[in-house]
Every structure is written in C-alpha cells, then in structure tokens.
Amino acid sequence: DPAKGSSPDELASLTVAAVLRQDDGSLKPTGTSHALGDVRLLPPVLPSKIVAFGRNYAEHAAELGNEVPDVPVTFLKPSTSVVGPGDPVPYPSFSSEVHHEAELAVVIGRVCRDVPVERVPEVILGYTCANDLTARDAQRAEKQWARAKGFDGACPLGPWIENELDPADLAVTCTVNGEVRQSGRTSQMIRSVAEQIAFVSQAMTLLPGDVILTGTPAGVGPVQVGDEVAVTIEGIGTLTNRMVKRD
Amino acid sequence: DPAKGSSPDELASLTVAAVLRQDDGSLKPTGTSHALGDVRLLPPVLPSKIVAFGRNYAEHAAELGNEVPDVPVTFLKPSTSVVGPGDPVPYPSFSSEVHHEAELAVVIGRVCRDVPVERVPEVILGYTCANDLTARDAQRAEKQWARAKGFDGACPLGPWIENELDPADLAVTCTVNGEVRQSGRTSQMIRSVAEQIAFVSQAMTLLPGDVILTGTPAGVGPVQVGDEVAVTIEGIGTLTNRMVKRD
Numbered sequence: 001d002p003a004k005g006s007s008p009d010e011l012a013s014l015t016v017a018a019v020l021r022q023d024d025g026s027l028k029p030t031g032t033s034h035a036l037g038d039v040r041l042l043p044p045v046l047p048s049k050i051v052a053f054g055r056n057y058a059e060h061a062a063e064l065g066n067e068v069p070d071v072p073v074t075f076l077k078p079s080t081s082v083v084g085p086g087d088p089v090p091y092p093s094f095s096s097e098v099h100h101e102a103e104l105a106v107v108i109g110r111v112c113r114d115v116p117v118e119r120v121p122e123v124i125l126g127y128t129c130a131n132d133l134t135a136r137d138a139q140r141a142e143k144q145w146a147r148a149k150g151f152d153g154a155c156p157l158g159p160w161i162e163n164e165l166d167p168a169d170l171a172v173t174c175t176v177n178g179e180v181r182q183s184g185r186t187s188q189m190i191r192s193v194a195e196q197i198a199f200v201s202q203a204m205t206l207l208p209g210d211v212i213l214t215g216t217p218a219g220v221g222p223v224q225v226g227d228e229v230a231v232t233i234e235g236i237g238t239l240t241n242r243m244v245k246r247d
Numbered sequence: 248d249p250a251k252g253s254s255p256d257e258l259a260s261l262t263v264a265a266v267l268r269q270d271d272g273s274l275k276p277t278g279t280s281h282a283l284g285d286v287r288l289l290p291p292v293l294p295s296k297i298v299a300f301g302r303n304y305a306e307h308a309a310e311l312g313n314e315v316p317d318v319p320v321t322f323l324k325p326s327t328s329v330v331g332p333g334d335p336v337p338y339p340s341f342s343s344e345v346h347h348e349a350e351l352a353v354v355i356g357r358v359c360r361d362v363p364v365e366r367v368p369e370v371i372l373g374y375t376c377a378n379d380l381t382a383r384d385a386q387r388a389e390k391q392w393a394r395a396k397g398f399d400g401a402c403p404l405g406p407w408i409e410n411e412l413d414p415a416d417l418a419v420t421c422t423v424n425g426e427v428r429q430s431g432r433t434s435q436m437i438r439s440v441a442e443q444i445a446f447v448s449q450a451m452t453l454l455p456g457d458v459i460l461t462g463t464p465a466g467v468g469p470v471q472v473g474d475e476v477a478v479t480i481e482g483i484g485t486l487t488n489r490m491v492k493r494d
Contacts, residue, residue, distance in 0.1 A: 048295075049325040051393060071385075074393040076323040078296040080452045093361075094449055113399070114340075138318075144392060146298060146321035147450040152360070202341055203394040205327045 043084035044128055044161045045107050047211040050077040051200050052103075052132055052149070056190050056215025063218050068190055072199055075145050077132075077155045077213070085158035085239050090246035091225050092151040095135035098243070100223050101216035102174035102182045102231040105130035106193055107161050108210040115201040120194035123206065126161040129231040129239035130213050131174075136222075156231075156241045157211065167193045171234040172217055176227050184217020290331035291375055291408045292354050294458040297324040298447050299350075299379055299396070303437050303462025310465050315437055319446055322392050324379075324402045324460070332405035332486050337493035338472050339398040342382035345490070347470050348463035349421035349429050349478040352377035353440055354408050355457040362448040367441035370453065373408035376478040376486035378421075379460050383469075403478075403488045404458065414440045418481040419464055423474050431464020 014036040019027040054073035055061040061068050083089060091098060109125030132149065133156070139148035167186055174182035191199070197212055223229055225245050232238040261283040266274040301320035302308040308315050330336060338345060356372030379396065380403070386395035414433055421429035438446070444459055470476055470490050479485040 049327065051325075054391065069390065071389050073390050075391040076325060076393050076397065078298075078323060078451055080296065080454065092450060141318050143316065143320045144301065144322040146323050147447075150323065151450040152452050200394075203339060203398040204325060205399050207327065 041085045041159050043082050043157045044159070045157065045209045045211060046082065047079060047209050048207050049204070050079070050081070050155060050211045050213060051075075051204070052077060052213035053191070053196050053215045056196070057184060057188050057217045058190060059184075059188070059218035060216055060220065063220070072191060072196070074200065075149060078150050080152055081150050081155040083153050083156050083241065085156070085241070087153070087156065087241060088244040089133065089153035089156065089241050091243050092135055093246055094147065095138050095151075097135065097137040098223055099134045099136045099220045100174050100176065100181065100229050100231075101132035101134055101220050102172050102233075103130045103132050103216050104167060104170065104172060104186055104193070104214045104233055105157060106167070106197065106212040106214060108197075108206045108212070109208055111205065111207055113201050113205040115198050115206075117194045117198045120197045123197065124193075125208070126163040127165050127167060127233070127236055128157055128161050129159070129233045129236055130211070131156040131229060131231050131239065131241065132213050132216060134220075156239055158239045159237050162236045165235050170236075171232075173232045174219065175230045175232070176221075176223055178228075181221055182217050182219035184219070186214070188217060189215060288332045288406050290329050290404045291406070292404065292456045292458060293329065294326060294456050295454050296451070297326070297328070297402060297458045297460060298322075298451070299324060299460035300438070300443050300462045303443070304431060304435050304464045305437060306431075306435070306465035307463055307467065310467070319438060319443070321447065322396060325397050327399055328397050328402040330400050330403050330488065332403070332488070334400075334403065334488060335491040336380065336400035336403065336488050338490050339382055339401075340493055341394065342385050342398075344382065344384040345470055346381045346383045346467045347421050347423065347428065347476050347478075348379035348381055348467050349419050349480075350377045350379050350463050351414060351417065351419060351433055351440070351461045351480055352404060353414070353444065353459040353461065355444075355453045355459070356455055358452065358454055360448045360452040362445050362453075364441045364445045367444045370444065371440075372455070373410040374412050374414060374480070374483055375404055375408050376406070376480045376483055377458070377460050378403040378476060378478050378486065378488065379463060381467075403486055405486045406484050409483045412482050417483075418479075420479045421466065422477045422479070423468075423470060425475075428468055429464050429466035431466070433461070435464060436462060
C-alpha cells in the first residue's frame with residue numbers, strides 16, 4: 001500500500017519487490033527489490049472492455065454546456081487505447097483539441113452480470129487512476145465517440161491497482177506541467193461506483209480485468225504535445241503521461 | 248468455399264471436414280467429415296474490438312429520420328456481445344424494442360494503422376455476416392450507445408469467414424421467421440469497406456481478428472422472443488439466431 005498520502009519525497013523512497021509466480025498461483029518474493037524510479041511499470045491491467053460514464057459530475061456536465069442525463073451516458077473505449085504509467089501518448093492526427101479527463105477507474109475481479117448495488121463490492125478487484133483523454137473537436141463533430149475517446153493512447157491507466165480502498169470520498173486531481181487543472185472529489189459523483197457497475201452489468205457480462213471509468217470532475221481542458229499530464233487520486237497514487245508527436 | 252449461391256438444398260448437403268493443427272501451424276485433414284447440420288459452429292472470430300459504422304446506407308438513415316452524417320458515425324461493441332451461428336440471443340431486460348440490423352462484417356488479418364484506402368485489401372482476412380442487434384428504445388434514450396448496441400448477444404457473427412470475396416456489390420438480406428425484412432446491396436454503402444477501414448485506422452491500431460461492421464440497409468424492425476432472425480450475404484452464407492427469454 002505504497003501511495004496513501006504519498007508526497008514526492010515519499011514516492012522517491014518507494015521500492016518495488018520482485019516476485020515469482022509459483023505453480024500453485026501464489027507469489028513468492030525473490031528477495032530482490034528496486035527503487036520505483038528504476039522500473040518501468042506496465043499498465044496494471046489489460047481489460048477486455050472499458051465502459052465509461054459521461055457527465056457523472058454535475059459541474060463538469062455544466063462546463064461543457066450539457067445537462068445531467070436522466071439515464072447514464074455510457075460509452076466504450078477499446079483495449080488498444082490503454083497505455084501504462086509513464087508511457088508517451090501520441091497526439092492523434094485527426095484532432096487539434098485533446099482534453100484531459102482525470103477519473104477513478106474500477107477494476108472488475110470476477111465474471112458477473114445483473115449485480116445488485118449492495119453486492120457490487122464483491123465483484124471489484126480494486127481501483128486505479130485513469131485519464132479519459134478526449135479529442136473534443138471530434139467529439140463535437142461525431143455523434144458517437146469511438147474515435148474521439150478511442151484513439152491509441154486515449155486511456156492511460158495506473159500506476160497500480162489499490163485493493164483496499166473506500167471509493168466514496170477521494171480527492172481526484174489533474175495537473176498539466178505541474179499546474180492544477182481539475183480538482184474534485186468522488187463524493188460529487190451523480191451516480192456512485194456501485195450504482196454504475198449495477199447499471200452496466202444489467203446489459204453486459206463483466207469479465208475479470210474489465211475497467212469502469214466513473215466520470216471526470218470539472219476543469220477539463222486542452223493538452224499540447226510536450227505537456228506532462230498527471231492524474232492523482234487520494235489513496236492510490238499518481239499516473240503521469242507525456243503527450244508526444246505521433247509518428 | 249461452401250456457400251456461394253447456396254440454396255437450402257445445397258446447404259443440407261454440405262460437409263465440414265475435421266482438421267488438426269500441426270506443430271508448424273499448418274492444418275492437416277483427419278479424414279473425418281460431418282454434415283453441416285450435425286456440428287455446432289462457434290463464432291468464427293473472437294475480436295478484441297468491434298468498430299461499427301452507423302448510417303452508412305442512405306435509405307436506412309432516412310427510415311429512422313436521420314441525415315447521412317458528414318463525418319462517419321462510429322461506435323464500439325464489446326467482445327462480450329459476440330455469439331456464434333445458431334446461438335440463442337437473450338432478449339435484454341432493459342429493452343422492449345430490439346431491432347435486427349443485417350450487416351457485412353470485415354475481419355482484420357494483421358496489425359495495422361493509418362492504412363491508405365488503396366492498401367486496405369492487404370489487411371483484410373475475410374468477410375462474415377453480422378447482426379448489429381440494437382435496443383432501439385435505449386438508443387433513443389441514451390446519448391451514447393454502449394448499452395443499446397453492446398448487450399450480451401448483441402453481435403451474432405458467422406457462419407464462417409469467406410476469404411475470397413469482392414465486397415463491392417453483394418446482396419444483404421435479413422429475414423425474421425422466414426419473411427424478408429431487409430434487402431439491400433453493399434453497392435449502396437455511402438462509404439466503401441476500404442474507406443471505412445482507412446478512416447478507423449487513422450485513430451486506432453487494428454489487430455488480427457478485429458471486426459468492422461459496415462452499416463445496415465433499410466428495413467430494420469423489431470424482433471420478439473421466439474423469432475428466428477437470419478442474415479444472408481451473397482457469397483458468404485446465412486447466420487441464423489433465435490431470440491430467447493433472458494434467464
């Protein structure tokens with residue numbers, strides 16, 4: 001549980017312990033450890049699907065001139081949009097207005113459908129940070145958002161999965177080059193994590209590793225090539241990615 | 248190539264030859280074969296993503312009161328929506344108005360992105376039939392279509408992948424309980440298969456097995472529990488599924 005309330009100084013002192021998976025599935029420490037800064041973390045999960053909720057924070061809906069929907073707005077992001085912590089995000093060629101959207105991501109732990117709200121905790125593996133990067137110009141121009149929300153690199157996830165966490169009231173922050181752009185709390189969600197997962201699971205079977213993106217608080221805005229975008233969620237840690245020129 | 252111009256009588260006489268994959272990846276006939284009616288075919292592909300085009304036939308756009316979009320409408324269906332030929336489709340609990348949408352499905356054969364229109368044939372593995380089942384009531388009520396187009400069973404695919412086929416002018420038919428409901432030709436597409444794949448690949452890397460749904464011709468309409476829905480595409484064959492009560 002390395003990141004709870006971590007400051008940059010605390011993070012610099014974190015180490016990653018190497019483990020080997022045994023034949024029985026258990027993990028055995030090798031005795032080796034590395035400074036966090038010396039390892040490259042992969043995305044903490046490779047989801048078969050990512051289901052995202054739009055307009056789940058009232059202030060964010062209002063800032064884009066939208067009403068809070070009566071029925072949740074749900075959209076999908078493809079697995080090819082996932083990148084890990086520290087990975088570069090190529091600026092998509094079809095957009096000149098990519099926005100950051102810091103979000104709490106929920107990682108599903110077991111096969112499930114028709115999950116009642118009160119049993120949702122049983123199907124959650126844990127939580128990580130996500131950036132629901134959005135080509136806002138394409139989103140305006142195209143009635144459905146597969147391209148605007150689904151381009152390669154549009155879903156940074158990480159830095160790791162936090163298994164023990166109450167998602168009810170966590171600070172969600174996004175900085176661009178160190179400057180705070182989004183600052184909200186998960187308590188401002190219109191629909192709770194449990195309500196969202198119950199809703200999605202009425203339609204779709206959820207598989208282990210599937211990811212639910214729970215909406216972004218107010219303060220979204222553009223990022224440019226070269227910008228460093230960091231999503232920090234209280235109790236989890238920080239997910240940092242740099243926008244780069246697409247080759 | 249069993250299905251070109253196949254009539255029911257011809258289909259009844261088709262056999263499926265059993266093969267075993269060798270260590271070098273090649274397929275070796277076992278010498279055993281079975282009547283097509285005696286085997287259960289699985290979905291011919293398990294896609295990592297399904298990218299679908301909306302309103303790609305002018306008459307279909309008009310029948311739902313929509314304009315042909317300046318920019319293509321693209322949406323995603325999740326892998327959990329795929330079922331195979333002959334599989335039952337559970338009627339989703341959140342809808343009372345599921346519509347059939349017969350479509351030509353393109354199966355991608357190699358990792359690719361930024362594919363120029365003229366090189367699209369190089370990235371296509373083949374073609375199959377799809378039914379882009381849509382909860383029309385949810386589609387109207389929800390701004391994004393993840394649930395309306397993404398419920399379990401919403402993407403029947405099959406019966407097999409046809410590798411040698413020119414997609415330019417094929418008859419696409421949908422019957423419900425044997426009655427023709429949709430009857431169009433791929434030549435009526437607003438954007439060709441090649442244009443669609445070039446467009447998608449500007450945003451997303453396509454992986455082997457990914458599926459592109461190319462839009463539905465006019466004539467969409469409701470299906471009920473118990474209905475047998477059949478999508479036939481000239482040169483491929485027929486994909487049949489029955490709507491059943493969801494348990």
